[in-house]
Amino acid sequence: MTRRVLRGAIVLLAGAGALLPLPPIAVERVYATGVYPWLQQAVTPVSNVVPFAFFDTIVLGGVALLVWYCWRQIRAARAARRLGPVLAGARTIVVAAAAVYVVFLGIWGLNYRRVSMNERLVTSTERPASEAVVQLGLEAIEQMNVLHADAHAAGWDPQPWRDRELLTAFASAQRLLSDAPPARPGRLKWSVFGLYFRWASIDGMLAPFALEVIANPDLLPWERPFVAAHEWAHLAGYAHEAEANFLGWLTCIRGNASARYSGWLFLYWQVAGEVGRDGRARLDAALGDGPRADVLAIHERIRRGRLQFLQQASWRAYDHYLRANRVGEGVRSYSEVVNLILRTRFEDDWTPVRRNAASAHRESAQAPPHPSSSAASWR
Ligand SMILES: [Zn+2]
Helix, strand or coil: CHHHHHHHHHHHHHHHHHHCCCCHHHHHHHHHHHHHHHHHHHHHHHHCCCCECHHHHHHHHHHHHHHHHHHHHHHHHHHHCCCHHHHHHHHHHHHHHHHHHHHHHHHCHHHHHCCCHHHHECECCCCCCHHHHHHHHHHHHHHHHHHHHHHHHHCCCCCHHHCHHHHHHHHHHHHHHCCCCCCCCCCEEECCCHHHHHHHCCCEEEECCCCEEEECCCCCHHHHHHHHHHHHHHHCCCCCHHHHHHHHHHHHCCCCHHHHHHHHHHHHHHHHCCCCHHHHHHHHHHCCHHHHHHHHHHHHHHHHHCCHHHHHHHHHHHHHHHHHCCCCCHHHHHCHHHHHHHHECEEHHHEECECCHHHHHHHHHCCCCCCCCCHHHCC
């Protein structure tokens, strides 16, 4: 009886977690800046002890257990010549899946429901003009052209989580966005899924159950600081891809020349995917020889590694996953970072202006909150 109640409670909890609307302010206070940072600070340092991903053991062990269990129930059904064991097995699998989902929500997934960056920061509601997007790309290119020589001379640490300057940058970038205790960075881990990352053109991933970071083994040195900072942003509870890109970029541009180069290169890459043919030609004309070679090397890395059908299937699956977790734009949410940067109000040194709850209400009551004439402060 107690078992049945427990099973029912798990399924109910999972259903409620998936369907019940949760107020973002409450999720932000209780979970994202309350329970979660404490959990992250306890779990990630333990995960960092080993260079391989616990995720591998969890997934491969889970699949092996599932196969063994199905086989056992089918064998029992055949021996008894009745369907009972198969039905009982199906029920157990549903309860186990519900339990995994509840653990996922508790250890990281609820971050999808926290306050969005639009609520957190002073942002314009207007969509940026296409010329502003090109200008942002040109600014990124200018930075890349200036930083290229210093970045290549200093080189890149294969393990960004040991780069003191990047860690300091990560902590200060987080403080710009939230008063929660800063998240601990994760080492870029080796995984048996690395091959899959290569074929599907995935740069990295936050593995939720052990709050660890898995990286594509083929990443080029100048890609690593940004990919690390993006995944650390997920570790800091910014689940939305545009927000992780935003914090990843804010982190890198506060680091040393090598990290700054990586951050601006990322932004250039995103902008290049957003602009039309004319815009791309203007960006292309501005790109120096050194940065151009680095960009081409990334294109070549992706081209060499990918298996097109797997890449498309994997991005389609991720699109479904994001939509199921209430990210309406799906995988398009990555490039939303360009809009986010252009709509956010910055002070000097790319310091985003935060809004507090009281002024947020006042501002939304008075339209328009941000005059478009003050373009200089909007970058
Ligand atoms: Zn991500």
